[in-house]
Amino acid sequence: MPETGTKVSLYFPDEDERNAIAVNCIRQNGASCSGMSDPSKRALTTAEGKRLYLEPGMMGFDVKSAGHAMSLEDGKSISFRSGTTVNICAVENIGFFAKKITVNSPQALNILRDPEN
Known part of the structure; x- marks a missing residue:
């Protein structure tokens, strides 16, 4: 969901402007954002710092504030x-x-095992 003040593109599926849908956000900080310097690396990041990323050879997500992360790396590991x-x-x-x-x-x-099984 775009944040207040974000520039977006609108799609009008019919003649009623009340049905308009924000279809994408227009990035304003591309030049100053270090995460955008390499076009082969893609990421979706929320305002709270939750990130989903796709890079050559790996993909994953992380929530740095909580210390959570998961990654899948080609030919190496899932962590x-x-x-x-x-x-x-x-x-x-x-x-x-x-x-x-x-x-x-x-x-x-x-590591526990249910004694009934």
Whole structure:
């Protein structure tokens, strides 16, 4: 959603101007934004700093204020980081299959198995 004061392009699907839709924002800070210097790297960033990015060989998202991030890198890895507790739950099975799985934790790492299964 564009923020107040942002320049946008409007699309009018019919003759009633009340049905106008903002279809894109017109960037005003492209020259001063370091994230726009390389055209092969694309990103969507919210005013709160949440970012979704697409780059050659990788993609991901991050929320720097909360310490959350996830990335998928071609031929190398899938990684995620959280500034809070991570819970992985499922009704059925959870499986991790790889030549190498690395889990790092600054404190305790708890793995629980439901005794009923």
